[in-house]
Amino acid sequence: MITISWKFTLPALVFGSLILLFSCASAPVQEMSDARQAIQAAREAGAQTGVKSSLDKAETLLKEAELSLENGEYKKARAIAVQARDEALRAQKDAIQPASP
Secondary structure, eight states: OOOOOHHHHHHHHHHHHHHHHHHSOOOOHHHHHHHHHHHHHHHHTTOOOSTTOHHHHHHHHHHHHHHHHHTTOHHHHHHHHHHHHHHHHHHHHHHHSOOOO
């Protein structure tokens, strides 16, 4: 019969559980909020929608991040939400300072 020594097994189980707990990604609540707020700020600044606009790209990215979030792909959702925020900030900047000819 095999005997298990709790002297080594219990710490290994605790350590393994801690690693598992901390490796789980949390929902990207802040990043999603930042992206939504940046899109709203771009709209308020007068950013235009249309083919290849930064605002449209930001909105598309936000929708993609929301889908990833719904599917539990938190790391992917976080990265896409950050991209959406960056595009929205670009749209806001373009609305405030249009490109000079």
